[in-house]
Amino acid sequence: MITELGHFALVLAFLIACLQSVVPLVGAHRRWPGWMAFAEPAANMQFLLTGLSFAALTYAFVTSDFSLKLVVLNSHSAKPLLYKVTGVWGNHEGSMLLWVLIVTLFGAFAAWFGGNLPPTLKARVLAVQGMIGVAFFAFILFTSNPFLRMAVPPFDGQDLNPLLQDPGLAFHPPFLYLGYVGLSMTFSFAIAALIEGRIDAAWGRWVRPYTLAAWVFLTIGIGLGSWWAYYELGWGGFWFWDPVENASFMPWLIAAALLHSAIVVEKRESMKSWTILLAIIAFGFSMIGAFITRSGVLTSVHAFATDPERGMFLLLITAVFMLGGLTLFAARANVMQAKGVFSLVSRESALLVNNLLLGVAAFVVFVGTIWPLVSEMFFDRKLSVGAPFFNMAFTPFMVVLGLVLPLGAMLPWKRGNLSRVATSLRYAFVLALAVGALAWAMQSGRSALGPVGLFLGAWLVSGAAVDLWSRTGRSGSRLARLGRLPRADWGKAVAHAGLGVTMAGVAGLMAWETEDIRVLQVGESLELSGYELTLLDVREIDGPNYDSTQGVVSLAQDGQEIATLYPEKRFYPVAKMPTTEAAIDIGFWRDVYVVVGDPQDNGGWAVRTYYKPLANWIWGGSILMALGGALSLSDRRYRVAAGARKTRPASEVPAE
Amino acid sequence: MRRAGLKRALRALALSLVLGMALLVQMSGEARAVQPDEVLDDPALEERARDISAGLRCLVCRNESIDDSNAELARDLRLLVRERLVAGDSDEEVVEFVVDRYGEYVLLQPRVTGSNLVLWLAGPVMLLLGGAIGWSYLRRRGRASETPANALSEEEAERLREIMKE
Numbered sequence: 001m002i003t004e005l006g007h008f009a010l011v012l013a014f015l016i017a018c019l020q021s022v023v024p025l026v027g028a029h030r031r032w033p034g035w036m037a038f039a040e041p042a043a044n045m046q047f048l049l050t051g052l053s054f055a056a057l058t059y060a061f062v063t064s065d066f067s068l069k070l071v072v073l074n075s076h077s078a079k080p081l082l083y084k085v086t087g088v089w090g091n092h093e094g095s096m097l098l099w100v101l102i103v104t105l106f107g108a109f110a111a112w113f114g115g116n117l118p119p120t121l122k123a124r125v126l127a128v129q130g131m132i133g134v135a136f137f138a139f140i141l142f143t144s145n146p147f148l149r150m151a152v153p154p155f156d157g158q159d160l161n162p163l164l165q166d167p168g169l170a171f172h173p174p175f176l177y178l179g180y181v182g183l184s185m186t187f188s189f190a191i192a193a194l195i196e197g198r199i200d201a202a203w204g205r206w207v208r209p210y211t212l213a214a215w216v217f218l219t220i221g222i223g224l225g226s227w228w229a230y231y232e233l234g235w236g237g238f239w240f241w242d243p244v245e246n247a248s249f250m251p252w253l254i255a256a257a258l259l260h261s262a263i264v265v266e267k268r269e270s271m272k273s274w275t276i277l278l279a280i281i282a283f284g285f286s287m288i289g290a291f292i293t294r295s296g297v298l299t300s301v302h303a304f305a306t307d308p309e310r311g312m313f314l315l316l317i318t319a320v321f322m323l324g325g326l327t328l329f330a331a332r333a334n335v336m337q338a339k340g341v342f343s344l345v346s347r348e349s350a351l352l353v354n355n356l357l358l359g360v361a362a363f364v365v366f367v368g369t370i371w372p373l374v375s376e377m378f379f380d381r382k383l384s385v386g387a388p389f390f391n392m393a394f395t396p397f398m399v400v401l402g403l404v405l406p407l408g409a410m411l412p413w414k415r416g417n418l419s420r421v422a423t424s425l426r427y428a429f430v431l432a433l434a435v436g437a438l439a440w441a442m443q444s445g446r447s448a449l450g451p452v453g454l455f456l457g458a459w460l461v462s463g464a465a466v467d468l469w470s471r472t473g474r475s476g477s478r479l480a481r482l483g484r485l486p487r488a489d490w491g492k493a494v495a496h497a498g499l500g501v502t503m504a505g506v507a508g509l510m511a512w513e514t515e516d517i518r519v520l521q522v523g524e525s526l527e528l529s530g531y532e533l534t535l536l537d538v539r540e541i542d543g544p545n546y547d548s549t550q551g552v553v554s555l556a557q558d559g560q561e562i563a564t565l566y567p568e569k570r571f572y573p574v575a576k577m578p579t580t581e582a583a584i585d586i587g588f589w590r591d592v593y594v595v596v597g598d599p600q601d602n603g604g605w606a607v608r609t610y611y612k613p614l615a616n617w618i619w620g621g622s623i624l625m626a627l628g629g630a631l632s633l634s635d636r637r638y639r640v641a642a643g644a645r646k647t648r649p650a651s652e653v654p655a656e
Numbered sequence: 657m658r659r660a661g662l663k664r665a666l667r668a669l670a671l672s673l674v675l676g677m678a679l680l681v682q683m684s685g686e687a688r689a690v691q692p693d694e695v696l697d698d699p700a701l702e703e704r705a706r707d708i709s710a711g712l713r714c715l716v717c718r719n720e721s722i723d724d725s726n727a728e729l730a731r732d733l734r735l736l737v738r739e740r741l742v743a744g745d746s747d748e749e750v751v752e753f754v755v756d757r758y759g760e761y762v763l764l765q766p767r768v769t770g771s772n773l774v775l776w777l778a779g780p781v782m783l784l785l786g787g788a789i790g791w792s793y794l795r796r797r798g799r800a801s802e803t804p805a806n807a808l809s810e811e812e813a814e815r816l817r818e819i820m821k822e
Contacts, residue, residue, distance in 0.1 A: 202818060235689055235724060242719050270797065343798050352794065356786045364779040371766070371775045379771040384713045386721065386764025393779055519692045597691075606692050 003068060006056025007147035010097075013049035013104065014137035016042050020107075020130030024123035028195075036119050039126035040111045046133060047108035050101045054088075057097060057146055061088050067153040070094060070146050076159035076574050078545040086170035087160045092294060092310075093146035095173055099290075100136045102174075102181040106210075107133065110185065117206060124192035125185075132184050135317045143310045159574035162546065168228030175221030176248055180286040182214025183251060186258065187283035190276045191325055194332045199276065204266030207279070209638050211262055215255040216629035222248050223622035234580035236593050236610050238509070238618055241390040246369045247289030253362035254282040257355045264351050268340035268413060271352065273333060278355070280325040285362070287318040292369070343415040350408025354401070361397040368393065402456035402503055406463025409496060410470065428466045432459035443512065453507015457617075460500025464493040488635040495628025498621045505617025514611045519604040529611035531592055532556045536564075538596065538605055546570045548581075551596035551605065555585050567596040591615040689726055696738055705738050708750055712737070713762045721764055 020042040027035025060068045061084050064077045074091045075084055089095040107129040114122045140146070163169070189207040193199045225245070230238045239245065258278040264271040291314040342348040368385045375381045406428065410421045436455030443450055471489055472478035514529050525534040537552040553565045565583035572579070585592040590613045597606030690709075696702040706723060712733060714725035722730040722737075733754065740750045754762055766772045 200817070237724065240719065338797065341797055344794055348797070349794055352790050356783070356790055360779060360783045360786055363782050367775060367778040371772075375771060375775075381771060382759065382761045383766050383772070384719075384761055384764050385766055385775070386711075386713060386719060388711050388765035389775075392765070393776070397779075517690055517692050517695055600692075 002056050002059055003147055006053040009049040010053040013046050016046045017130050017133035017137055021127050021134055025127040028120040028123040036123035039123045043107040043111040043126050047104040050104045054097055054101045058088050066157055067150055069148045069150050072154055072157045074160050075157040077156055080544055083160060083165045089173050090160050090164045093144045096140050096144050097146055099177050102177050103133050103136060103184060106181060106185045121192055121196055124195050125188045128188035128191045139313055143313050162572040162575055162577050162579045166232055168224055172221055172224040175217050179214045179218030179221055182210055182217055183283045183286045185210040186279040190279035194328045197335045199272045199336055201266055201269050204262050208262045208266060209633055211255060211259040212629050212633045215259055216626050218252045219622055219626040222252060223619050227619050231582050231584055234582055234595050236612055241387045243369050244293050246365050247292040250362045250365050251282055251285040253358050254285055257358035258282050260351050260354050264348055268348055270338040270340040270348055273336040284322045291315055291318055345416045345418050347411045347413045350411050357397050357401045361394060364393050402460055410467050424470055425463060425466055428462035431462050447511050449507050450511030454504050457500040457504025461497045464497040468493040486635055487631045491628045491632025494631060495625045498624025498628055501617050501624055502621025505614045505621055508614030509612055512613045516609045519600050520607045521604045528609050533609055546572045553594050555592055565594050567594045569596055689724055694734055701741050704747060705741055708737050708747055709734055711764050712754060713764050
């Protein structure tokens with residue numbers, strides 16, 4: 001009964017979305033207030049109904065209603081409650097429902113907090129958001145309905161893929177979707193502004209919070225996914241350049257470019273057409289991501305739902321929105337006259353360089369991701385594009401980005417003086433050089449990767465600190481003024497420093513990781529980068545829905561025991577699938593990572609141990625980046641949108 | 657016409673994926689990769705083997721190198737690589753040996769030949785193109801600054817608009 005109600009609510013939401021995508025649009029065109037006002041209750045209703053539908057599906061999962069096909073395929077009565085809930089989106093149909101729930105959530109958000117938007121723009125934004133809703137409701141109802149029943153309900157379910165039964169992965173999809181779908185909001189704003197024929201500083205200010213929020217969510221989502229891969233897949237890889245990872249990484253790069261170019265629109269009324277184009281492309285990449293993940297055209301580690309029909313449907317949605325958006329863009333190019341003027345050396349130019357680097361980097365990832373498909377279809381060459389290509393083709397852009405970032409971030413608007421900026425950054429640069437040189441001197445290998453990464457990290461972090469300090473003025477209580485700086489300034493510094501920390505972490509881990517693979521008898525020890533690991537015991541353990549072989553490994557340094565680690569090898573009998581649970585001794589400077597493998601013929605166990613320097617810096621940096629975005633998002637001018645207009649934050653006054 | 661082609665490609669890929677998955681279901685999630693018995697005694701040779709392995713694709717897996725993969729075939733390939741190295745082949749000869757038997761599909765880093773030039777040059781060409789467009793845009797904005805009074809009034813007008821909207 002509840003299932004049918006959920007199904008019915010979904011159909012109703014679809015119908016409301018259809019109305020919402022037409023009525024307010026006509027209203028805005030004809031200036032009919034009643035028709036325009038229709039958008040707001042419609043958006044609320046849509047969200048409410050989709051929420052009901054999602055709740056109904058969650059209820060079916062929690063109560064293990066095995067008359068529902070989706071529950072049978074993805075759940076089991078013995079599964080812990082947390083994973084019964086997260087199992088709702090651990091599959092194609094449920095995750096699409098979550099996706100569309102977030103589409104309607106953002107729509108409702110614009111209805112709630114869009115009070116200061118001109119009524120025509122608001123109506124149009126909600127109408128476009130409604131169209132996106134229509135497309136995805138149709139996709140769910142016609143190709144991926146989660147509410148299908150079983151004719152003969154089985155006694156128990158087939159369990160969720162054990163790899164997904166993990167806290168890291170449980171919350172990775174919701175954050176990613178919040179990010180992907182957040183970009184649908186910027187798309188809606190871009191299209192609405194094009195229809196409206198007005199793109200000005202105010203538009204830049206309205207659209208930036210959504211971009212920023214989407215980017216923060218994507219950062220968290222990608223970080224969680226990468227952290228999960230690190231500890232769950234059993235060899236501590238954190239990024240595989242897998243098509244599905246790239247599918248989330250491309251929108252992240254474009255969103256990063258977009259949130260910077262939107263600043264130029266907001267503060268200087270320039271780069272408008274480029275920003276609109278980026279907003280369209282960013283959402284395009286989100287949908288291409290959905291297509292890549294769900295169509296199976298590109299073989300990948302975590303593609304689920306590989307159905308050509310669904311693939312075609314998603315491709316069609318993507319094509320319609322992209323072609324529509326780009327056509328409108330071309331037709332309205334004349335309304336986007338740049339207003340602000342600036343010289344070659346200025347913040348504006350620096351942000352343009354940022355956009356160029358991020359845009360081309362995203363393009364490289366895109367070409368690399370689809371190249372196997374293109375090559376096979378048009379050149380009849382079956383080939384692979386993997387990590388070695390991306391490491392080589394993508395990294396240079398990030399190195400250049402890291403090099404110019406601190407300089408660009410300190411350039412004033414309109415007209416800057418490069419040598420003055422360079423002077424204020426000289427100590428930061430010397431410090432970074434010293435860090436890089438130290439790393440070079442201490443390392444045993446010849447690779448430049450580690451020292452360059454540490455140099456960039458130190459350069460970005462100290463550059464961000466100098467930037468922040470320089471905003472406190474010349475004299476007086478600078479420290480007190482530091483605390484009173486606008487949150488946007490703090491956000492910028494924290495996010496840029498976070499990028500540096502992540503860069504240092506990636507480079508350090510890739511350059512200086514050591515590994516040991518060997519057979520250990522119980523009681524035997526091994527040496528790894530100054531640590532002594534002893535296999536004390538191997539025992540059998542019963543989990544709630546799995547059996548586990550658990551190793552007990554003591555970790556000692558200089559004869560002092562510092563930790564006992566419990567690596568596990570689990571077996572999920574229902575899904576007939578083994579998983580590896582690595583045991584990690586987490587530290588600030590390094591992780592020690594232990595995996596227990598198969599029993600050997602002579603009674604020993606295959607044991608792999610890894611020494612992973614700076615591993616946590618990768619995710620620490622991601623957290624800092626997300627925190628920076630959140631700080632920026634909480635800036636006064638977004639919180640009190642109306643009041644902030646009178647008292648402009650200090651950061652808007654171009655520093656001389 | 658092209659659509660039919662795409663659909664066919666989609667279908668073929670989906671089918672091969674399902675087959676691949678059937679193979680994978682029993683294997684994924686379990687870290688086996690390089691086994692203790694595979695490791696060569698000579699650490700220098702072993703390091704070369706690892707480097708080569710990281711660049712070769714496991715043919716039955718989804719986007720994994722044979723170094724990371726735990727499939728049987730990946731193990732066979734890892735042993736083959738080590739066998740060739742012990743026999744005295746150079747790194748290039750080992751890779752050539754594998755490519756001769758399995759095609760360029762095994763290379764995770766595509767070769768810079770023929771149509772692959774498009775892949776390799778896409779980034780640099782786009783950077784030059786975008787750089788040129790950006791440069792000309794900057795020049796235009798820079799020249800517009802010859803009338804500085806305009807910029808000021810524009811900013812004021814924008815502020816005025818915002819104040820009026822309240």
